[in-house]
Amino acid sequence: MSTALPVPVQVPSERQLARRETLRQLVRSKTFLVGFIVVAFWVFWALVGAALTPRDPLEQAADVLARPSSTYWFGTDSLGLDVFSRVLAGATGMLEIAPLAMLLGVAGGTVIGLVTGYFRGLVDETISRVIDAVLALPVIVIAVTAIVALGPSTMTLIIVIGVVFIPLVTRTVRAAVLAERELDYVQAARLRGERAPYVMFVEMLPNVMGPIVVEATVRLGYAIFAVAGLTFLGFGVQPPAPDWALQVAQNYQLLAGGSYWWTVLFPALAIASLVVAVNLIADGLTQVLDR
């Protein structure tokens, strides 16, 4: 006796439809769209770098500390470097370091989060306490200590920021995994004798990707922040690279009398625009992915 009569199923490409629907919702969200456009703008300049800037960002002009004008849109700094060109070219370093640091943090946090959330018990207790201890220390102190010990380099910066992010990502992933492991399909997997890594990475990971993607974008914003902060303190990107934070660091003393504001304002705005834009994307994703 059969009850499954041939009744048309809803289109086989349901998954593509769902994906298209998600995309459409994202594009409809102004928050996401604005963030996306700004980030796309900076990614473009990070890719073309100095090749398309009006001037060579490392070429010193005769006009030192020139005001913004039709020749130098954003003025020049104390070395006679064109601020406009340096702001555009400055995206490169930032958009190389921050995403890599974020990836390291998210990858590490995802693995540890899955393990602690899935096993719970002693494993979870131990790792969670270590994480609590790490989180109790100010990030900047850990970072500075590590950089002093390892010596400043792009690689160090990526590793330090990435590692500092691991505990934060772990928490988010662990929370999602704790909810997910209560679902019956996880027990069903255990009841057919699946090993823990399979259950964690093949069964559960795809189902907790939503919160991980959101966390990744949030972390990217913080990574940009951290790179800028450490560079400003002299632990990050080294001169004469046209880095935004470096420009701020080199010129902020000129702000004293209220003059020469352009040397600091434009690179600072660039940092702010990127951080805000990334966070707008994160907000947009949260709205759409968190059902």
Place this chain on the structure above:
Amino acid sequence: MSVQVSETAPALELRNLDVVYRVRGRDRQVLRDVSLTVERGRSYGLVGESGCGKTTAALAIVRYLPRNGRVSSGSILIGARDVVKLNYRELRHLRAEDVGMVYQNPGAALNPGIRVGRQVAEVFVVRGVDRKEAQERALNALRTVQIADPGSVMERYPHQLSGGMQQRVVIAMALAKDPALLILDEPTTGLDATVEAEVLDLIAKLQSEFETAVLFISHNLGVIAKMCERVGVLYAGRLVEEGDAETVLRDPRHPYTVGLIRCIPRGGVRKDHGRLDTIPGFLPNLGEQPPGCIFADRCALSTERCVQEDPPPYQAGGGHTSRCHYHESAHTLPRREAADLDLPVVDRRTEPVVRFDDLGKVFHQRGHSVHALENVSAAIWPGETLGLVGESGSGKTTLARALLGLVAPTAGTVEFEGRPLAGHLSRRTADDVRALQIVFQNPDSALNRRHTVRRILRRALKKLAGITGAPAEKRLLELMQSVRLAERYVSARPAQLSGGLKQRVAVARAFAGEPRLVVCDEPTSALDVSVQAAILNLLVELQAERRVSYLFISHDLGVVRYISDRIAVLYLGRVMELGPAAVVFEGPHHPYTEALLSAVPTVDGGGRERIRLEGEIPSAANPPSGCVFHTRCPRKIGAICEQEEPPLLEVEEAHLMRCHIPIDELRRLQLGEREKAPA
């Protein structure tokens, strides 16, 4: 200002109501030309399966439709005022004064952060009563819904109350304003049968006291039969049949109603007597509108006329209407006869598949030790189904989990085919793990929503049967065939499947290897009755084919009776009664079993005198002394019940019971009463 309610107008009247939802830029009609009338002080039941538009109707009546929904035509009259035309302020008044609403999940209806007392008082404050008097009235309102010790309940937060208590609070709030109309949307669906019975009694009593008109929405025909004077059957947004509840259920005039009633296992039908009827096919897609009868493609009686011509509501006499061209012959709807099954003959002289021996499980929680299982001994033989019944908190699920190795028992042993099984899954051999499988209650969470049917079943074949590669693809199709799952679903993901199809995938997964025993943990309670019947049939067919044993957990006694060979009744982690299904149901039974049985509302309305169970199941952290059931037992005989725990004794052949009352005495008491009760 109160919305003026005319004294003569019906409490609620829907006239040709159409409701549409806008989905992906298109209007999809979810209610079509629905007309019904709830007279003042009367109760009206709306039944239908999920997706038929019952809840949409409830929401539309108070204009609570989601943002993409709207009433596209027709009118909703509450006391002669058209709700559709009210402005915002009038609507607020209507909701505050004239209509009370109770939804399925009381936990979500109460604010978790506000004490119960303040929430109930709020209802009065909104109506302009000052805070102090509101508190007073709130206390009275709680008293009205028979909450013992309302003073202390006022001080508690919702999560500190049980589901039944929460629902009482919600009902108290809905009734507080003395509404002219009360809308109840599946108010007892999430509750245990005993609690459900109490809440239903309460609603019936309050309804007659307050003379409130009630719109009662439920998928459960038994509940509707018990609660309502009139009933409307909704199918795919159309009211296909309407009439007096008794007439409609006794003499249904629409094939859909006929099918719905036949799906329910009842009247002592058992698996060896025959298959359950099902309704073939599926609900039409949202907003689909065939030119003819909406039910035509699933109806065995449909003709060319049904496909072409939309049936008007035909009069069948006595206010009974049916939207069927052939309403006079609806009862001739052919049954879907199934081939005779060769059910396994259970031989209890052989080695059982599984034997529990004095099994105990203690959970430690915040300094308390909770005895979830106490001295549970039972056995399941090859090809046999052991039904497990009891209220929530009785230890059914813990027993199943201990058997599967998901929790390790703290006392006693589980034997599998004569060998002791390791307590925890991780210490069992691969073969032992494969031999015991499960079908979960909720098919949504039982399947990985990111994996396709193929992936789910291929993996199960690999792990449970060791089949990979090309042979696996062949086995996969055979497996799908054996659970009657069409081949085209092979690359579908769970979200694309209906509840019944998902449950078939889950059954297929459990049967991918050669399981010796499958735990069925409420496998049909999340499904509609027509789908439930199909899944039960499938389980019985698989049992006939594979000689597998089932441990079948369910709170639905009709279902348990249908599928089980023997039944174990659990209360506070103890087996109270264990015996052949027929004996446990026919009696004499344990007083607890008796109470469970009498709590179930049936479609035919015939029934036993309700045995009331006082209060709720006690906490397993602090079980009562003596017989654990003595605090609620309607047949308690005296001090012995409080002091001495009765042993589980074989009171007659193969029938075990844990009660101080001798079996002959129970027989005399129970059979005597049944004879007295009017037939």
